[in-house]
Amino acid sequence: MTYALGTRLIAEFIGTAIMVILGNGSVANVDLKGTKGNGSDWLVIAFGYGCGVMIPALLFGSISGNHINPAFTIGLAVAGLFSWSEVLPYILVQFAGAIVGQLIVVAAYKPHYDMTTNPQHILGTFSTISASKSRLNGFVNEFVGSFILFFGALGITKAPFFQNNLGTAHLALGFLVLTLVASVGGPTGPALNPARDLGPRIVHALLPLKHKGSSDWAYAWVPVVAPTLASICAILLYKGVFMK
Template sequence: MDYSLTTRLAAEFLGTALLVMLGNGAVANVDLKGTKGYGSDWMLIAVGYGCGVMIPAMMFGGISGNHINPAFTIGLAVSGMFPWSEVLPYIAVQIIGAMVGQLIVVACYKPYYDQTEDNLHVLGTFSTINSVGSKFNGFVNEFFGSFILFLGALGITKAPFFQNNLGTAHLALGFLVWTLVASFGGPTGPGLNPARDLGPRIMHALLPLKHKGDSQWSYSWVPVCAPILASIVAVALYKFLFI
């Protein structure tokens, strides 16, 4: 079935909002003082992001392609696998969806934001930072994590093994993200998605939260540029080798 651009944009908006709600909601549960999950381990966050990709993929994969990631949209367009005329609308709704998703996380966790004094923990529930303050290490981590994500996403959804059951392929995407967060999440978070980082960072800068500290805009280009570059390389490589 062919869906209108408006319908596909609605799916991208909702999918990206769900990604941020489930992913950053898990971070808030772990890092904000006083929550039921406060002090839990990293795997809770990995599950949140894995399901944050898997559930929208299963809901909207057959409607919009479930990009929910500007880097993937751009990478597909560069390789001629997505129309350039739809790139900006997709990116716009992805970023807005991420902002709305983050606003919902803040609304749900507001009392716990108020009693969390560590501003890095507060920022971490919005956006990524490099744990040792290195933009270079952050870029390397985001590039290779994103490269695996996009190469894996195409490999899973285009593989002959899944062609008769794309629902299973979308389920596998969740496990891919879960594993990436567990394996590559230590240095930066990770972001792997410009909308997932930029939209919430804008909200961090705008919202009047206690103890929020700096939004670290000097680092913000890393989780935007590295995934875009990784997507362009990964999609082009997959297309060259297998399509």
């Protein structure tokens, strides 16, 4: 069944919002002062992001394709697997969903934002930060993680193994993201998604939060450019080798 563009855009908006709520919400639970999960470990965040991708995939994978990521949308279009005429609408609703999702995270955790005095912990609940303060390392990390994500996502959803059970494929996407966050997420966060980083970073810049500090705009281009380039490379490679 093919859904109308408007329906697919609603799915992309809601899916991206859910991804940010569950993903950045897990970061807030770990890093903000006074929460029930404060001080718990990285696996909480990995599970939050894994489920943050898996649940929208199960909800909307058969409706919009569950891109929820501008880099994926652009990579598919470059490879001829998605219409260029729908790229801009998809990207706009993805960013809108990320912004709304982040506003919901802030509303849910507002007392704990007020209690938290570490600006890095606050920013980390919105966007990514290079742990080494290196844009080069951040770029490498984001590119590698994103390449595996997009190559894996296309492989999982297009492979003959899953063709009769795409629901299982969408479950696998969640485990892929969980594993990426757990294994290569240490240096940056990671973003793997321009909307997931830039949308909430804009919210961080605009909201009058206590102790929020800098939005780190000097680094902001990394989680936008690196995932987009990785997506193009990964999808072209998969299509060229395995979709002949």
